[in-house]
Amino acid sequence: MLKATVYVTIKKSVLDPQGVAVQGALHSVGFQEVESLRIGKYMELTLDTDNRSEAEARLRAMCEKLLANTVIEDYRYELEA
């Protein structure tokens, strides 16, 4: 069993309307110091395998196929040590 963490974030070149909205909300309740805010997805997975190289290849395939929209999103993943 391996634990993995996947981070999916909107590409820097793409506008993040959700981030802009939340930043505005933070400003409206008094947190003026927030200069920028970008929101992404954070996923914790458990994989029924102990083969690290296979798990990495499969995680990449999961991200490319389903977890991330690679046109506008970047992804990265970490396998537990």
Add this chain to the structure above:
Amino acid sequence: MLKATVYVTIKKSVLDPQGVAVQGALHSVGFQEVESLRIGKYMELTLDTDNRSEAEARLRAMCEKLLANTVIEDYRYELEA
């Protein structure tokens, strides 16, 4: 200027319907090894302050007030080294 990262995840005791749905989708496209999947929010902020202790207190307040629904969500944050 300080960079912070905030992670907001659904409490372990709370069902994560989005995670269950994505896990099912992964299974349907052939990734049977995914035993569990939980989805959360991942935020990257820049704060217009260099005072670390103040930034930590303000981040906690932001999470408690707006970024996390503390009834069903847990949050944690990291300040860049």
